[in-house]
Amino acid sequence: MPLVTSKEILLTALENHFAVGAFNANNMEQVQAIVEAAEEERAPVILQVSQGAIRYAGLEFAASMVKTAASLVTVPVVLHLDHGYDFEQNVLCLRAGFTSLMYDGSKKPFEENVAITKKVVEIAHIAGIPVEAELGRVAQSTDKLSYEEICALMTDPHQAKEFIELTGADSLAVACGSVHAMKVQEAELDIDRLKAIHEQIPHIPLVLHGSSGVKTESFLEAIQHGICKINVATYLNQAFTRGLREAVAKYPDEVDPRKFLAVSREYVKEAVREKIRLFGSAGVIDSRGGFRSPARQFRSVEIGAAE
Numbered sequence: 001m002p003l004v005t006s007k008e009i010l011l012t013a014l015e016n017h018f019a020v021g022a023f024n025a026n027n028m029e030q031v032q033a034i035v036e037a038a039e040e041e042r043a044p045v046i047l048q049v050s051q052g053a054i055r056y057a058g059l060e061f062a063a064s065m066v067k068t069a070a071s072l073v074t075v076p077v078v079l080h081l082d083h084g085y086d087f088e089q090n091v092l093c094l095r096a097g098f099t100s101l102m103y104d105g106s107k108k109p110f111e112e113n114v115a116i117t118k119k120v121v122e123i124a125h126i127a128g129i130p131v132e133a134e135l136g137r138v139a140q141s142t143d144k145l146s147y148e149e150i151c152a153l154m155t156d157p158h159q160a161k162e163f164i165e166l167t168g169a170d171s172l173a174v175a176c177g178s179v180h181a182m183k184v185q186e187a188e189l190d191i192d193r194l195k196a197i198h199e200q201i202p203h204i205p206l207v208l209h210g211s212s213g214v215k216t217e218s219f220l221e222a223i224q225h226g227i228c229k230i231n232v233a234t235y236l237n238q239a240f241t242r243g244l245r246e247a248v249a250k251y252p253d254e255v256d257p258r259k260f261l262a263v264s265r266e267y268v269k270e271a272v273r274e275k276i277r278l279f280g281s282a283g284v285i286d287s288r289g290g291f292r293s294p295a296r297q298f299r300s301v302e303i304g305a306a307e
């Protein structure tokens with residue numbers, strides 16, 4: 001089916017206490033693995049590309065691959081910009097047919113974050129496309145911050161309410177203890193803070209970044225308190241690279257890259273399947289592409305509307 005926006009998927013997830021997996025992809029094998037796993041699991045899925053992925057694959061390639069992958073399946077697929085750091089990138093992605101945007105002004109002062117988020121929301125909403133914003137900052141593992149420093153960056157619940165009122169953003173990435181690009185699952189989320197944020201903005205789907213490093217029990221609890229979209233990148237990269245390493249070791253004389261990449265694709269697919277099941281989004285989509293309960297059809301968005 002054609003790409004859909006993230007709006008209804010996330011609101012349905014919010015109402016029904018499950019989370020939609022938002023999986024990062026940089027190449028064809030990753031895109032195929034993610035979409036095939038979602039199709040088999042009857043789950044809605046968000047395929048997201050970062051600015052780094054756009055630099056690597058090219059904006060047109062990224063958009064076309066995801067559009068093609070979506071057209072081959074009967075579950076809703078969203079094409080989302082992950083961490084758009086400026087207004088321009090958001091405009092370019094809107095033009096390229098992305099069905100969900102993110103402006104990340106979390107490193108900027110509050111007023112500036114508000115001003116640019118608001119500008120992105122204004123143009124995106126004209127085209128019917130929702131926008132994720134970020135308040136508080138989800139740190140990078142390379143920042144090597146202490147626990148106290150991570151806490152200082154966490155989202156303030158009252159400021160979150162003010163931020164949503166001022167910007168009109170559709171969903172909010174919150175900082176509540178996770179860290180980007182962690183290779184081991186040892187972080188615990190500040191569930192009380194999450195509850196307080198959810199109480200302030202109960203109708204806004206919350207987004208968890210840096211999930212690869214979060215303990216399973218912790219993010220399962222988070223799903224009960226407003227987390228509707230969970231970003232997964234590092235965990236999939238680990239699966240891809242493990243497949244590649246094993247295949248190269250197993251077939252040292254092989255020169256056909258397909259032999260290696262097919263193993264990587266299979267490993268990523270299984271990693272996606274595992275996360276979809278954990279997040280509670282397996283089996284929610286019926287054979288016609290709508291939600292099983294409540295029965296709801298998606299408003300489809302054709303990619304390339306700017307042509």
Ligand SMILES: [Zn+2]
Nearest residue numbers: 180209210231
């Ligand atoms: Zn992130």
